[in-house]
Amino acid sequence: MKHARWLVIAPYFLLTILPLAWIFLTSIKVQEDTNSRTVKFIPSLAKEIPDDSRRFTVSPDAYTRLEEKHTGVEYGFYRYLANSVIIGFISTLASVTLGTCCAYGFSRFKIPGARDWLFFILSTRFLPPLAVVMPILLMYRQFDLQNTHLGLIILYTSFNLSLSIWLMKGFIDEIPRAYEEAALVDGYSRWHAFVRIILPHARTGIAVTAVFCLISAWNEYGFAMTLNQQQAVTVPVYFAGLQGNISGIPWPQVAAGIIVFVAPVMVFTVLVRKHLLRGVTFGTVKQ
Amino acid sequence: MATGQQSSDGLMKWGLVAPALLLLIGLNIFPLAYNIRLSFTKATLTQAPADHEAVGGRNYARIFKADESNRYAAALRTTARFVLMAVSIELLLGYLLALSLKPRFPGKSVVLLVFLIPMMLSPAVMALFWNLIYDEEFGVLNQALRFVGFASVPGWKTDTAVKFYTILMIDVWMWTPFMMLISMAALNAIPDYIYEAAEIDRARRWTVFRRITLPMSAPLLILAALLRTTDALKQFDYVMAITGPNDPATETLSTLMYQVMFRNFKVGLGSAYAIVVLVIVIAVATLFIRYLDRLREQEHAL
């Protein structure tokens, strides 16, 4: 009975890791070895391998040639990665800042209709993107925000706000009011108390919130595709755009790109792993 | 002095919450409102807003027209089926995994990290990559199946009966970890003393699970189901990349809307459609939230 759990864990582990392993194996192949009638899955260092072998020659090409411009695409991978970094990090910074301020407001002040506002904030999370994409497109056309980094930064900031406000409110609620009150008595202004007392205590919360905002901004596709066709194209849009490429999809580069692209997200996730649970439950679970 | 403090507080509290609320209204409520307006016009993608021509409720009439050729109804059925199956499989698997992962064991953190990787990947990019795996002629999946001795291998992209599951499998692969995480949170939230009390009572494992574990983790599971349901209702990336739009076997609400708005250029009709979807989302969310509230009340009553 005690080992019964492995009957669940082991098969699922296999199920999860096989596609991941395939991404890795693909990333160390050359293009010709990815689409083949005899599927190649045994890495080998040998240079000459017959066509019908299951082995393939390991090659670092996909990583070293990641920045190469593929036919039909304007720039190399790193240019798009830079866009993703700029848009992802700035929008994360913005939504965490706005979210923290807003959460503090709701946590410490009496705001008329606070519960309604909070519910409204939560409900924006459920809005189907296609229900707002057209008006946003028209709005962006009006203000020339299409094809700009700023356009996506604003959009992602607003989409992540609901999560950020709810998470941060949970964290700030837990910081005893007595801390600030003591500071206020000492002659601190409200603002100072917020900056000097609350923010340091909410550090963990801020980190967790930031990771969640980053993941969703990092991987977003629908809006990025509709609003940006030329400038400010992010990595998901770049890769998805390779579909239908007449010179073939450069599978090794795509696989290598997937790995490079997920790396930062993975690192951050590992860093905040202890608080992950809180993030996925919208802050409803206290730890 | 006291009043001065208060009025500066008043200024500050709005200063704190207003920017966020304004942004939310500006990019959610305002566009939504404008979308409602668009849904009563026959706007096209390339028109300037001033040229949008009002058509009254014609778009809605078209959506609710009951005939066999109603693609909207078909897409709604496909999406409903997809959401129902995806969410229940993911919830069940995720909960089972969370239960299995509860005890400590060596290497647990590594196993956990591997389990979480799929949900960190970009769905759009992974959707592209799945094409390589699913390719019927060259793909690793079919070759592996042939290798283990299957005489005929599934037509992942060409068999009407299979396509739907092709998409479903990707969704399960990517989002079961999310359900697992929430389930873990739910299990962690059950205080140990309750289990200890049960142990003293010599309750059987199954009874403990049925009487304590399941009911106490239920509210978070409902929340998990709600979050995944509203996400799965938007299913778009995998369908676009694997079977493409216009495939009756896998056409979801989102791909159909995309087709109508961005390929057929019928923004007015697409907007009306989006509003119908929104109403469905609100209805589903309200149902969940009510249920959640009832569970919470029961919990408090205990």
Add this chain to the structure above:
Amino acid sequence: MKHYVGTSLILALAVVFTGCGKKESAPRSERDPAPVEASVQGQADDDATVLTIWWAQWDPAVGLQELGDDYEKKTGIKVEVRQIPWGKYQEQVFLEFGNKQTSFDIVVGDSQWLGKGATEGLYVDLTQWLPTVTDIDKIHPQARKYLCEYPAGSGKFFAAPCETDAIGFAYRKDWFEAEKEREAFKAKYDRELAVPETWDEFVQVAEFFTRPDEQRYGCVLLTGRSYDALVMGFQQVMWSFGGSWGDADTHQVDGHVNSSASAEALDFFKSLLEYTPQGGGNIDYDRILESYKDTQSAAMLMTYFAFFPAIEGSDVGANSGYFAMPSKDGKRGVSLGGQGFSISAKTSPQQQAVAKKFIAWFLERETQEKWITKPGGFTAHTDVLASEAFRSATRYNAAFADSLDDMQDFWNVPQYNELLSIAMSHLGAALDDDTVTAKQALDRIAEEHTEVLQDAGLL
């Protein structure tokens, strides 16, 4: 909780009304000052003139860029050809047309876009201008009618011919010529193994080469769903069987697309899938090339002539030959491909003038003769087409020239995309789902097409 939902809805509704009022007035006031003027000023400061052309991603676009480089050497005007993968080409172009200004000056668009471009004021009307720079009668009549005019045959021009294209077949010459194969074929079918001229012969050849245990297959056909491949592939069979999408003049659909000839054609098309590798029932422009280029795959490949340069450059290039569409009872249907230059109406008058100059240069006989030396550079110029230089320029040009007279186009109406979407959906169902008969699928197409055309006032 009910309380929250209620208030949120009220809040949303409140914003609806205030929101409507705001947005309604804003765009109107901003719209009046012509956006063109602003951009004119922008251009004036910019001394280096750049002409931007958007085209789909394939070899002809590379050739066009090379011609553009020549043009730059001659005139100092830089020509930039931007290639966009097929699957997204249309969406990107029309999203761009929604902007105040397009970032391209010329778009090399599908013939089916002409309807939209012409009726919605997106394309510049070239009716007056085109005859002043080129001899209209020297444009191949099919290319002129379908690639340049809207409505087809009206004499009103919204595009100038750029690349004329058709669908044809590439085949494995080495397999066809192998002595062993020839003998085996003769023994089985009592005739010589040769390039099929009719669809019946096609079936025999395809059947002959289909040997799954050797991982050899008869053919790969256009059946992909991401844009229009399935429609392009199927309609040629439909036309040669005597079916059609509808009456081009009256727009009558019922009785044409669902005629017994059309249904027979769809059944026939589906039966051909037996000779394709697995997955051949849903395979797009990009993937189909990979399937054929894989040295062990299909004997015959159906695709646009403009993709054949990509085959010439591959491992199987030297072993490939090319032939035109087979026929049925003397009737042949060839899908028209290729595209025309259209000038964006949403670009400055200066840029439009620059674009016109470039197109005029492109249409000169001398440039056309250079164009045919580029991969996939198929001309519409009748004299050049008829020249021996063209026929022998590549191994596929002769088959191309032979296809031209049977070229047909379809759905040159602004509702093209809706018609396409409906047809893709039901044709796809007929191929993938054995419970859907050809007649049922085509009946549904007829019904839904009729509805769209009626809505548009065309029927």
